[in-house]
Amino acid sequence: MTVASAPSRLEARARNLLPWLLLAVLALLPSAGLTANITRLLFVTFVWVTTSLGWNLLGGFAGQVSFGFAVFYGLGAYTAALLIDRGVNPYLSFVFAGVIPAVASIFIGLPTFRLRGPYFAIATIGVSEATRVIMNNLAITGGASGYRIMEQRPFRQVEHYYTALGMAALAVAVSFLIQHSKFGMGLRAIKQDEAAAADLGVNPYAYKLAIHAVAAALTGIAGGVLARYAAFINPQGVFAFQTSVYILLMPVIGGIGTVWGAVLGGVVFGVVEEQLVANFPQIHLLLYGALLILIILLEPDGLAGLLGKLYRRLRTPKRTDGSTHSGSRETDEVLRRAGSG
């Protein structure tokens, strides 16, 4: 027993250290000299990772699939844009870019959380459409022609890089804190069976509203950080249905319900998007649609689940000798066939 548990304890310690190591590497990268292009790629990836983690809080932890996260992203972007333009400190603006979407999420959640599962999902398509239409016609957003942000400070890319890195780290930390809390357990109970969770003393309505607000705040901050970098936003961009689709696809493809799955989804999306979307926007979404179908049918735990399986398969031979390993693989095969048959 002690022989078996020693490496696993070591492994657990390594697993706890890994995020800090990753953060340290990412924090030191700019001083190692990054090209402007790579910095931008990492910046965009951090923004996507944050939205992916935000969506995962509601969709992955609580099981409420939303097609409406562009609303929060867009509200965050416009809040930051309007405040920065009026000379407010950008970091204070980001706080408001989190607060305003969180407040909006309550108003959206109050009627839509009366619905369960897919009905909630479709209602959020409606929220997203209605918001885009309204934003397109409001004078304060610059309407359909968009909004240019005039910041009084000079543009420093490294500052944006660290802002986005800090934001992504915050999102990871919030996700882990919620995952390991009583609140997170309540959310998981709601995901599995809402009626049973209610019987056990969890108030599904209040829990969902609360996690919706946290998810909206993270997504809104991401929108604000991106808006400051981009210096130009328009309603068809930030409030687009496609933005909601992106935000949903990342955690689902990466691995719904797990923190690292959501991160992985954001990273893959950010990097692939940079390479593909500029040249072949349609192929980009076509691939994601096909990937989504494959993942739903074959590997519901997403890319993270797939990597986990590969990792376990690579690791198994170290523990057992060859004969039992092949034996267990045959057993696996038989079990799998029995299960599918």
Next chain:
Amino acid sequence: MTLVDFLNLLIAALLLAGIYAVMSVGMTVIYGVMKIVNLAHAGFMMMGAYFAYELYERLHVDPILAALLAFPFFFLVGIAIHWLLVRWLPHSDRPTLQSLLLMFGLWLVLQNIGYLVWGNTDRSILTPRTLSVIEMGPITISSLRLVVFVAAVGCMAVLEIALSRTWFGRSVRALIQNRYAGRIVGVDDEKTARLTFGMGIAFAGVAGALLATLYSFDPDFGRPFLLRAFVIIVLGGLESVSGVALGALILALVETFSILFLPAAYQPAISFALLVVVLVVLPGGIASLWAKRRRLA
């Protein structure tokens, strides 16, 4: 508002309701039998629009005839999609997120195939009939909308007969009521589900082709209509054909008459507002009103 204006709007709403019913009923039957919320409905509506467009542009087939041809074509497409993807989903008597996301993935694929093949320019089908009107004194009716309405009502009538008179229809109704009880009394649920899926997709194709004669379209065509279809289904109480017809009528009336007091730019938000109102006031849909009364009687 004069009486003539009122009558014109009322007729416009009625004609709109016909096409709204056809586009919603496909989603309803699939939901009723399989408990799948078919987000790909929008994608198949878009494909139906291009189906009519291609037939008209290349072979000069009348768009209304093309819409009728869309039925068998998309029926087969639906059967193929069911065989390829849908039948692998775990069965459930409640809608699952897995099925929702699968259909969403399918929608993304269809939509972007649309972009690859036809690009993102707006297309429209223009026939001599497009702009002609029938005038009856001060009241004018677009003859094309009238034809579309007749085709739509015809589709609904055929569906109603199929559901009430045939063995297949009886199986469908049994599965809508209770899937397990249906299996116990010998309904072949796999086969019925396959045919239902084909039929639902076929109605999406027909609706798309009919809508293409009225509106311009691009590969993102189905999305606003998907939301409307959902509002109609919720209004109608989710599982009945007559409920769908009623829901379609209500949405069409609200949308048409809202022009009187709301800028046209805000019109797409109406269906959502209506959805919220219904969900807050009547979570079971309009049909729950008389369903309750019937249960009491």
